[in-house]
Amino acid sequence: MDGTGATRGARAVVIGGSIAGTLAARVLSEFYGEVVVVDRDEIMGVAGPRRGAVHSVHAHGLHAAGYLILTELFPGLLEDTRQLAGLTIRDFGGMRWIFDGRPVKPAETGLLSVAGSRPVLENYLRNRVAALPQVRYEQNTDVLSLRTSADRDTVLGVRLRQGDREWDLDADLVVEASGRGSRLPAWLAELGYERPDEERIKIGLAYTTRSFRRRPGTFGPPQAINPVSSPAFPRGAFFGQAITGDCRVSLTGMQGDTPPGDTAQFLDFTKSLPAPDIHEAIVDADPIGEAATFTFPASVWRHYERLTRFPDRLAVLGDAVCSFNPVYGQGMTVIAMQVMKLREHLATHHAPDPVALNRALAETIEDPWLISTSGDLEFPGVATHRPLKTRILNAYLTRLRYAATKDPAATTALMRVNGLVDRPSALWRPGLVAKVLWLSRDLDTSRRETPVPVPA
Numbered sequence: 001m002d003g004t005g006a007t008r009g010a011r012a013v014v015i016g017g018s019i020a021g022t023l024a025a026r027v028l029s030e031f032y033g034e035v036v037v038v039d040r041d042e043i044m045g046v047a048g049p050r051r052g053a054v055h056s057v058h059a060h061g062l063h064a065a066g067y068l069i070l071t072e073l074f075p076g077l078l079e080d081t082r083q084l085a086g087l088t089i090r091d092f093g094g095m096r097w098i099f100d101g102r103p104v105k106p107a108e109t110g111l112l113s114v115a116g117s118r119p120v121l122e123n124y125l126r127n128r129v130a131a132l133p134q135v136r137y138e139q140n141t142d143v144l145s146l147r148t149s150a151d152r153d154t155v156l157g158v159r160l161r162q163g164d165r166e167w168d169l170d171a172d173l174v175v176e177a178s179g180r181g182s183r184l185p186a187w188l189a190e191l192g193y194e195r196p197d198e199e200r201i202k203i204g205l206a207y208t209t210r211s212f213r214r215r216p217g218t219f220g221p222p223q224a225i226n227p228v229s230s231p232a233f234p235r236g237a238f239f240g241q242a243i244t245g246d247c248r249v250s251l252t253g254m255q256g257d258t259p260p261g262d263t264a265q266f267l268d269f270t271k272s273l274p275a276p277d278i279h280e281a282i283v284d285a286d287p288i289g290e291a292a293t294f295t296f297p298a299s300v301w302r303h304y305e306r307l308t309r310f311p312d313r314l315a316v317l318g319d320a321v322c323s324f325n326p327v328y329g330q331g332m333t334v335i336a337m338q339v340m341k342l343r344e345h346l347a348t349h350h351a352p353d354p355v356a357l358n359r360a361l362a363e364t365i366e367d368p369w370l371i372s373t374s375g376d377l378e379f380p381g382v383a384t385h386r387p388l389k390t391r392i393l394n395a396y397l398t399r400l401r402y403a404a405t406k407d408p409a410a411t412t413a414l415m416r417v418n419g420l421v422d423r424p425s426a427l428w429r430p431g432l433v434a435k436v437l438w439l440s441r442d443l444d445t446s447r448r449e450t451p452v453p454v455p456a
């Protein structure tokens, strides 16, 4: 029910019970009598790896904008998550960020972000949502298809399968949140709708993650060290050390340079990072468990907002719409922004308007897509057209990152945009532009060395 006590229907069904499905269910519980979240995995109480979200074992951080939304949707989140082993709440600007091979000046930005184990965060959020009286999770259950009216204009529910059993579940709204592998484009085509245009930027990214138990006295206090990959230093990493001394290291390689899982080779790879202390931290540490590798061939945006015809009572969000280059850590925050758009839409529409909703949801994608694809397009091997806007933004961002190696105020400006708190347009404030140009006057913009050989 919304604040007026009005309901938008008896039941909403959500396909996928990961981050997008869970956050959507939180919002839908305000408008529908019952919310059923269907996931093909066993998910309740699971705070570790699972088949339907294999990527979630790699380093994940929730940006400041996402954190702020979650604190609104989940009162007490800060106190609760501080107690959870595996999560660390830090000032975003206080982490050690290394861009273009150079450490930026740390800054107290006042922007908190949640870093660490994504399965732990996801499990916490799911438990909170499952505790809502309107919400029910249907686990180990596959959504096979959408059910529609005879004229195919309206979605009426879903067809489900659990083991040998198949059944129909009616719904007044179906929210598709089944992630990057979403079958919605194919379902739409079967129903006689157009598939969305798909924008793909091939980056050939790979993550390999290992955890280590540090020997006492071999390294400093808990910290995060993030050398972010760039054309000059295509190899990157996310190093996060918990209070226990255990640390998780996700190594990243671009354009086919997959970081190896074998411990000795993993350590060798860390020697090629522009952050020697990552190697120092783990060289004498004990590996915990196995390495995990995830390959991410391309950033993908399915442009549902361009469709002028879309079934009634259907919505789609999360990675099912757009999956960003993960090194920018945007996915979960954009999902948080999308569920707030969904909430706003349901509060202002007696019945959801699917075309208007797709357009509203796409607004949350535009800036993060510009930020992350601008970064991708800096890599000479990423084959695509580079619009003038991207080239200008990239040239300016290079200078801003350099200015941030000298001045914490530049770090703050950068982090507010990277944390999706400010729009990229905030970077063009005349005072900031003047400062950036002044501080970067000695930047050698011809510097394009690649210290690590990257396979073609």
Ligand SMILES: Cc1cc2nc3c(=O)[nH]c(=O)nc-3n(C[C@H](O)[C@H](O)[C@H](O)COP(=O)(O)OP(=O)(O)OC[C@H]3O[C@@H](n4cnc5c(N)ncnc54)[C@H](O)[C@@H]3O)c2cc1C
Binding pocket: 015, 016, 017, 018, 019, 020, 021, 038, 039, 040, 041, 051, 052, 053, 055, 056, 058, 059, 060, 061, 062, 063, 141, 142, 143, 144, 177, 178, 179, 180, 207, 294, 296, 317, 318, 319, 320, 326, 327, 328, 329, 330, 331, 332, 333, 335
């Ligand atoms: C290596 C890596 C690192 C990342 N790091 C970050 C980061 O630091 N910060 C950040 O914000 N984002 C990060 N991301 C992005 C983030 O993980 C995604 O944006 C997020 O997982 C998307 O959530 P989702 O719920 O849309 O989809 P998913 O998490 O992919 O979940 C989809 C769910 O749907 C279920 N499902 C699928 N099909 C069906 C079906 N037919 N029936 C029933 N259930 C189904 C699956 O079991 C799964 O639970 C990273 C991504 C990767 C790959």
